[in-house]
Amino acid sequence: MAANIKISSFQKRIKPSNPNILGTKISAVNSTLNVSFGVTSLDQIIDGGLPLGSLCVVEEDIYGSYAKIITKYFLAEGAMQKNFLLSASLNENPWDLLNNLPSPVTEPRETNIIENREELKIAWRYENLTLEDNNQRLGNAFDLSIPYVMPETQKANLAVWGETVTPNLQRGTGTLKNSNCLSLLKAIEEAIKKWELDSGTSPNLLRIVVSSFGSPFWQFDENKSSLSTDFTATLLLLKSIVRSTNAVALVTIPHQLLNQSLVSRSRHLADVVIQLKSLREDPHLRDLMDVHGILELKKVANLTSLKPILGQDGTTTYGFKATKRKFKIEKLHLPPAIDDDKSSPDHSSSLGCSSAASKTNLDF
Amino acid sequence: MILKDLLKQPPVSILIQDSFSVKGRPLFLSLIHNYSKNGYSVRYFKYDSPLSSEKSEMEQLKFSWQTSIFNENQDSSRTAIESCWSSDLANNGKHLVVAIDSLSPLLLNWTVGELASALRNLQKTTAVAVVALVHGDVHDKETVQALNYIFHCHLTVRKAQGRNVCSGVLRKGSGKLVDSDEYYSITDQWEVKDVEEVVEPSPNVVVDSLPKNAVPKSTFKLDLNAKEEEARSQVVLPYIRKQASSATSETSKGQIIYEAEAPDWDDEDPDDDLEI
Numbered sequence: 001m002a003a004n005i006k007i008s009s010f011q012k013r014i015k016p017s018n019p020n021i022l023g024t025k026i027s028a029v030n031s032t033l034n035v036s037f038g039v040t041s042l043d044q045i046i047d048g049g050l051p052l053g054s055l056c057v058v059e060e061d062i063y064g065s066y067a068k069i070i071t072k073y074f075l076a077e078g079a080m081q082k083n084f085l086l087s088a089s090l091n092e093n094p095w096d097l098l099n100n101l102p103s104p105v106t107e108p109r110e111t112n113i114i115e116n117r118e119e120l121k122i123a124w125r126y127e128n129l130t131l132e133d134n135n136q137r138l139g140n141a142f143d144l145s146i147p148y149v150m151p152e153t154q155k156a157n158l159a160v161w162g163e164t165v166t167p168n169l170q171r172g173t174g175t176l177k178n179s180n181c182l183s184l185l186k187a188i189e190e191a192i193k194k195w196e197l198d199s200g201t202s203p204n205l206l207r208i209v210v211s212s213f214g215s216p217f218w219q220f221d222e223n224k225s226s227l228s229t230d231f232t233a234t235l236l237l238l239k240s241i242v243r244s245t246n247a248v249a250l251v252t253i254p255h256q257l258l259n260q261s262l263v264s265r266s267r268h269l270a271d272v273v274i275q276l277k278s279l280r281e282d283p284h285l286r287d288l289m290d291v292h293g294i295l296e297l298k299k300v301a302n303l304t305s306l307k308p309i310l311g312q313d314g315t316t317t318y319g320f321k322a323t324k325r326k327f328k329i330e331k332l333h334l335p336p337a338i339d340d341d342k343s344s345p346d347h348s349s350s351l352g353c354s355s356a357a358s359k360t361n362l363d364f
Numbered sequence: 365m366i367l368k369d370l371l372k373q374p375p376v377s378i379l380i381q382d383s384f385s386v387k388g389r390p391l392f393l394s395l396i397h398n399y400s401k402n403g404y405s406v407r408y409f410k411y412d413s414p415l416s417s418e419k420s421e422m423e424q425l426k427f428s429w430q431t432s433i434f435n436e437n438q439d440s441s442r443t444a445i446e447s448c449w450s451s452d453l454a455n456n457g458k459h460l461v462v463a464i465d466s467l468s469p470l471l472l473n474w475t476v477g478e479l480a481s482a483l484r485n486l487q488k489t490t491a492v493a494v495v496a497l498v499h500g501d502v503h504d505k506e507t508v509q510a511l512n513y514i515f516h517c518h519l520t521v522r523k524a525q526g527r528n529v530c531s532g533v534l535r536k537g538s539g540k541l542v543d544s545d546e547y548y549s550i551t552d553q554w555e556v557k558d559v560e561e562v563v564e565p566s567p568n569v570v571v572d573s574l575p576k577n578a579v580p581k582s583t584f585k586l587d588l589n590a591k592e593e594e595a596r597s598q599v600v601l602p603y604i605r606k607q608a609s610s611a612t613s614e615t616s617k618g619q620i621i622y623e624a625e626a627p628d629w630d631d632e633d634p635d636d637d638l639e640i
Contacts (some may be wrong), residue, residue, distance in 0.1 A: 056625070063513065063541065065535070065538075065539025068539060069539070090484075215480075215510075216476045216479075216480040216510045216513065216514055217477070217480045217481060217484060217514075218475045218477065219475070219477030219478065219479045219480070219481055220477060221475040234421060254513060256509065257506070257509055257510055257513055264639070278466075280541065
C-alpha cells in the first residue's frame with residue numbers, strides 16, 4: 001500500500017498556515033499573523049505569539065535577568081525560522097546576546113510507521129492509516145545551557161546596534177532630542193531598507209529586540225525637559241515603523257528605575273505588555289510553590305477586535321520557572337493548605353494538584 | 365560569601381556604598397590594596413577629600429601600590445575626567461583596576477546617565493574593573509537604584525552588634541543573584557580579615573505545654589487553662605493506685621493467666637478442608 005493514505009478524501013479549504021512569511025502562523029481567533037516568542041508556554045497564553053507589526057513591552061524584573069531570557073528565546077526562535085534579527089543594547093555588547101542564544105533541542109518525533117502491527121480485528125478501517133501529528137506546533141524547544149552556533153547563512157541576517165555614536169554627537173533638533181534614540185531608529189530604518197521589508201511582498205520578517213530601554217545608559221536624564229517626550233516618542237516611532245513593515249519589536253524596560261508616568265505611557269502605547277516579577281521583590285510570593293517569579297499580562301493585543309481575547313479562562317497572572325536549561329510558564333496554584341494561617345487567596349487562579357511533596361506533617 | 369570570594373578572584377566592578385554612621389573607605393582601600401598585592405595595576409582617583417588631610421595614610425599606601433594618584437585640582441569638566449580615566453590604558457594587557465573615591469562629588473554635577481556612559485566608555489578599550497565608593501545617604505533613592513543597576517556587584521557597609529557588616533549582592537553573568545552578609549575587620553596594614561558570615565541567633569522558641577495541633581478545632585472549648593492543667597496532672601490513675609497497694613513485684617509487667625481446660629479439639633470438619 002502507498003505510504004501516505006489520508007483519513008478521508010475531504011480537504012479543508014484553508015490557506016496554507018504561513019502565507020509566505022517565514023515564522024508566522026495565522027491565529028485562529030484573531031486572524032492576525034502571529035510571531036512565536038520561542039517559549040511555547042508563553043505562546044499558548046498569548047494566542048500563538050505576537051501579531052506581526054506589533055510592539056511588545058516587557059517590564060523587567062529587578063536587574064533584568066529573566067527578561068533577558070525571554071529576549072534570548074525570542075531571538076533564538078527567529079534564528080530557527082531564518083528571520084532577520086536586530087539586537088540593540090546599551091547595557092552590554094549586543095553581540096553577546098546574539099552569540100549566546102539557546103540552541104534548539106529536537107524532540108524525537110514519533111515514527112510514522114509502526115512496525116509489526118497486529119492486524120486490527122475491530123478497528124480494521126484504521127489499519128492503513130499513518131500516524132500524523134495534525135497540530136504542528138510553531139515553536140521549538142530550546143536548551144539554555146548550550147549556546148547556539150549559528151549557521152553561516154543565518155549570520156548574514158543579523159544586525160546590531162550598540163551606541164556607535166561618539167559621546168558628543170549633535171543632539172536632535174526635532175521633537176526627538178536624545179541622540180541614542182535617533183541613532184537607534186536610524187539603524188532600524190537602514191536594516192529595513194537593506195532587507196526590503198517595507199515592500200509589502202517580502203517573505204521574511206525582522207525581529208527587533210531593544211534591551212533595557214530607559215536604563216541609565218541611554219542618558220535620558222541629560223536634558224530633563226525632553227526626558228518624557230524622548231522616551232515616549234521613540235516608542236511611538238518604533239511602533240509606527242513596525243506597523244508599516246514586516247517587523248515585530250520586543251522592548252524591555254527597567255520599570256523600577258523609571259518614573260511611573262513613563263511606564264504608564266509605555267503601557268498605553270504598546271500592543272502587548274508583560275510584566276515580570278521575581279521572588280526577591282515580593283516576599284509574599286514565597287507562599288507559592290516552585291515558581292521563581294510571576295508573569296503578568298498587563299495588556300494583550302487587540303489589533304483586529306474591539307476587546308482583547310484572552311486565552312484560557314481569562315487569567316492574566318502566571319508563574320514562571322527558570323532553570324539552567326529552560327524557561328517555562330505555568331499556572332499558579334497554592335500549596336495544599338494544611339495550616340489555616342497560610343492562605344493567600346489573591347494569588348490563586350486555579351487549584352491544581354501539588355506535585356511536590358508537602359513537608360508539613362499531616363496530622364490525623 | 366561574596367567578600368571572601370572577591371578577595372581571592374580577579375577584580376570585577378564593585379560599588380561600595382556607605383553612610384554617615386559607618387565609613388566605607390577602609391574597606392574600599394583594603395580591597396584595592398588586596399588587588400594591588402595580587403599583581404593588578406591600580407589607578408586611584410581621589411575626588412572626595414583633599415589629599416593632604418590623609419597624607420600619612422596615602423604615603424603608606426603609595427609605597428605598596430603600583431598606583432597613580434590624581435589630584436582633583438585639575439579641570440573638572442566631564443570630558444577631562446573621562447580622558448583622565450582612560451589615558452594610558454593600553455599599555456598593559458592584564459587586568460587594570462580603576463578606583464574612584466568617591467562617586468558622590470561626581471554625581472553632584474553629572475547625571476547618572478552621564479556617569480553610566482563614562483564608565484562604559486572606560487570598558488571599551490580594555491578589560492577594566494571599576495571599584496567605586498559612594499555615599500548612599502547623600503543621594504536620592506532613584507540615583508542609588510540606578511547605580512545599583514549599573515554595577516554588577518554592590519557592597520553595603522553597616523554596623524551590627526558592634527561589628528562591621530558587609531551586605532553584598534552579586535549579579536553573575538548568567539543572571540543569577542547571590543546575597544551575602546559578612547562580618548569583616550581591617551588591620552593596620554589595610555588587610556581585610558576575619559570575614560565570616562553573619563548568623564543570626566535564632567530566637568528561643570517557647571514550647572507550649574499543649575501543642576496547638578493536638579487540640580482539634582471545634583466549637584467546644586477543649587483546651588485547658590493553667591488551673592485545669594495542674595489539676596489534670598495531679599489525677600492519680602486507678603491502675604497506679606492498685607500497683608502501689610500491691611506488695612509483690614508482679615506489678616511491673618502484665619501477665620496473662622491461662623488455665624488449660626479440657627482439650628479444645630473439635631472433631632468435626634464441615635468443609636472437608638482439613639488434612640490431618
